[in-house]
Amino acid sequence: MIANNASGMMGDNYFKAMRIHQSRRPTSEFLSKVLSTIRQICREWSSEGLPERDACYKPIIEELNAIYPIESDRHDIRILVPGCGLGRLAHDLIENGYTVQGNEFSFFMLFTSFFILNVCKEANQFTIYPYLFDKSNCWKPEDRLRGVTFPDKALASTMSNRPNSFSMCAGDFLEIVRGAEFDAIVSAWFLDTANDIFKYIDAIYDALPDNGVWINVGPLTWHYEDVAGETSIELSYSEIMLRIRQKGFRVIKETQIDSKYTVNRLSMLQNQFTCGYFYARKGLQQPSSFSISNH
Amino acid sequence: MIANNASGMMGDNYFKAMRIHQSRRPTSEFLSKVLSTIRQICREWSSEGLPERDACYKPIIEELNAIYPIESDRHDIRILVPGCGLGRLAHDLIENGYTVQGNEFSFFMLFTSFFILNVCKEANQFTIYPYLFDKSNCWKPEDRLRGVTFPDKALASTMSNRPNSFSMCAGDFLEIVRGAEFDAIVSAWFLDTANDIFKYIDAIYDALPDNGVWINVGPLTWHYEDVAGETSIELSYSEIMLRIRQKGFRVIKETQIDSKYTVNRLSMLQNQFTCGYFYARKGLQQPSSFSISNH
Numbered sequence: 001m002i003a004n005n006a007s008g009m010m011g012d013n014y015f016k017a018m019r020i021h022q023s024r025r026p027t028s029e030f031l032s033k034v035l036s037t038i039r040q041i042c043r044e045w046s047s048e049g050l051p052e053r054d055a056c057y058k059p060i061i062e063e064l065n066a067i068y069p070i071e072s073d074r075h076d077i078r079i080l081v082p083g084c085g086l087g088r089l090a091h092d093l094i095e096n097g098y099t100v101q102g103n104e105f106s107f108f109m110l111f112t113s114f115f116i117l118n119v120c121k122e123a124n125q126f127t128i129y130p131y132l133f134d135k136s137n138c139w140k141p142e143d144r145l146r147g148v149t150f151p152d153k154a155l156a157s158t159m160s161n162r163p164n165s166f167s168m169c170a171g172d173f174l175e176i177v178r179g180a181e182f183d184a185i186v187s188a189w190f191l192d193t194a195n196d197i198f199k200y201i202d203a204i205y206d207a208l209p210d211n212g213v214w215i216n217v218g219p220l221t222w223h224y225e226d227v228a229g230e231t232s233i234e235l236s237y238s239e240i241m242l243r244i245r246q247k248g249f250r251v252i253k254e255t256q257i258d259s260k261y262t263v264n265r266l267s268m269l270q271n272q273f274t275c276g277y278f279y280a281r282k283g284l285q286q287p288s289s290f291s292i293s294n295h
Numbered sequence: 296m297i298a299n300n301a302s303g304m305m306g307d308n309y310f311k312a313m314r315i316h317q318s319r320r321p322t323s324e325f326l327s328k329v330l331s332t333i334r335q336i337c338r339e340w341s342s343e344g345l346p347e348r349d350a351c352y353k354p355i356i357e358e359l360n361a362i363y364p365i366e367s368d369r370h371d372i373r374i375l376v377p378g379c380g381l382g383r384l385a386h387d388l389i390e391n392g393y394t395v396q397g398n399e400f401s402f403f404m405l406f407t408s409f410f411i412l413n414v415c416k417e418a419n420q421f422t423i424y425p426y427l428f429d430k431s432n433c434w435k436p437e438d439r440l441r442g443v444t445f446p447d448k449a450l451a452s453t454m455s456n457r458p459n460s461f462s463m464c465a466g467d468f469l470e471i472v473r474g475a476e477f478d479a480i481v482s483a484w485f486l487d488t489a490n491d492i493f494k495y496i497d498a499i500y501d502a503l504p505d506n507g508v509w510i511n512v513g514p515l516t517w518h519y520e521d522v523a524g525e526t527s528i529e530l531s532y533s534e535i536m537l538r539i540r541q542k543g544f545r546v547i548k549e550t551q552i553d554s555k556y557t558v559n560r561l562s563m564l565q566n567q568f569t570c571g572y573f574y575a576r577k578g579l580q581q582p583s584s585f586s587i588s589n590h
Binding site: 135136137138139140141143144192219220221222225232234236237238239268269270271272273274275276 | 430431432433434435436438439487514515516517520527529531532533534563564565566567568569570571
């Protein structure tokens with residue numbers, strides 16, 4: 001159903017897209033991406049995922065709202081959310097009044113976020129069974145069989161009649177961001193998708209104006225760590241922070257956030273991440289208006 | 296060094312064993328077993344592993360000591376520890392006075408436990424660097440580079456002059472246990488190594504006398520879940536408990552224990568298990584001596 005609706009993304013090519021059929025048996029890599037997409041629906045768009053969203057998205061939104069306290073002015077603030085997955089953080093920023101561009105590379109995520117944002121109409125309209133294949137670490141057979149409804153809120157109507165705008169941009173972050181400018185960039189569970197973290201830091205720097213805002217949260221599970229033939233530079237967190245400061249950011253706030261990621265909360269095994277969280281501004285010096293108030 | 300000393304296990308075949316050389320490049324499966332053995336040394340025989348041991352081994356030992364309160368009589372109590380890994384739980388039971396047989400299938404574990412139990416003489420004699428290859432989720436480069444010493448206590452002298460005995464038995468649990476009898480069986484992080492959990496339950500039942508003790512702790516990360524060509528029956532915990540009761544055990548105590556397993560405590564990612572813990576006795580009825588006291 002998600003894939004069928006995704007053909008709607010293709011505009012005039014709709015009927016051509018409808019004629020695409022799967023003729024080969026899907027590979028295990030493909031199937032594992034389907035499974036992780038289903039788990040991502042739980043994280044971003046079900047009430048099961050609320051604790052995970054509260055842990056990571058809430059601090060970001062509160063930080064941004066403290067930086068931009070006047071809600072009616074926020075439509076002028078352009079925020080980029082790279083690696084936006086199924087778009088929930090981007091959507092919540094829209095609801096807070098910002099103009100947001102989400103960027104995502106994975107077709108699995110793009111198809112599914114299109115479906116959720118544009119096709120789902122009612123809260124809890126659909127039910128998935130994301131834990132059916134969790135064969136290990138199960139307390140009771142019922143735990144495996146339970147359904148999860150999504151989206152957790154009605155969506156189609158929430159986007160209209162706003163001065164701010166919401167766009168989704170498909171493609172590689174480093175390509176997308178080239179030449180673009182945003183007032184703020186929010187990288188949530190994103191930095192470790194880099195082949196070369198130095199390029200990400202440079203790109204974020206280049207896409208911000210002086211004093212532009214960068215908020216980051218996430219662990220460092222380097223996605224290309226064990227992928228043959230791919231560059232993978234596995235810095236530690238302290239090395240990344242050193243590079244960020246050397247590049248010309250001043251780090252205003254730095255803390256740690258405990259969070260899980262797409263866990264089955266009823267499993268015997270819970271992967272608990274402690275994420276690095278920071279809020280930084282581009283430019284080494286305080287802007288002049290701030291400097292004056294210090295004297 | 297561990298492999299060289301392992302040749303001592305082979306008695307008369309020592310010199311033959313010394314002539315075995317590795318002519319092929321080790322496979323990635325082999326290397327991952329070496330890495331997990333190194334992590335297992337930390338868990339069982341270093342002070343880094345103390346929190347993990349305290350979580351799982353301590354409750355078992357305290358339970359057994361409550362069942363068999365007279366220390367001087369414990370040498371008559373024969374305990375089997377299947378899947379004993381590097382032998383720490385078996386060793387600690389010996390120190391509490393029991394006669395213990397450890398059983399282990401993996402040569403990696405057998406070689407290494409032989410080295411620790413029979414070759415190591417002093418506390419903190421050796422240093423390993425188990426986190427060198429943890430490329431992801433690292434806070435500081437120093438965290439990757441830190442050494443861990445083992446064993447956490449002097450060993451060679453602790454085994455002598457005891458009325459109880461300690462033996463290690465190499466091989467498959469189902470083969471080893473056939474026809475043997477033990478007063479107690481302690482299955483710690485073991486049940487999920489089964490191809491067929493029903494056979495394990497049957498074998499434990501058969502190896503105990505009436506009223507014999509079974510203590511279990513562990514999650515259910517079924518080892519053969521994704522192994523092609525292997526039987527794997529992935530029951531949930533409640534289904535296992537049902538089977539245990541149906542087989543003819545009475546479950547005297549049942550609880551949950553939170554524990555980690557070979558974690559790098561400085562990593563951003565901590566795998567947290569909630570283990571099923573139970574203490575059961577073979578036979579559906581209270582033994583007659585107990586029944587009398589109830590009337």
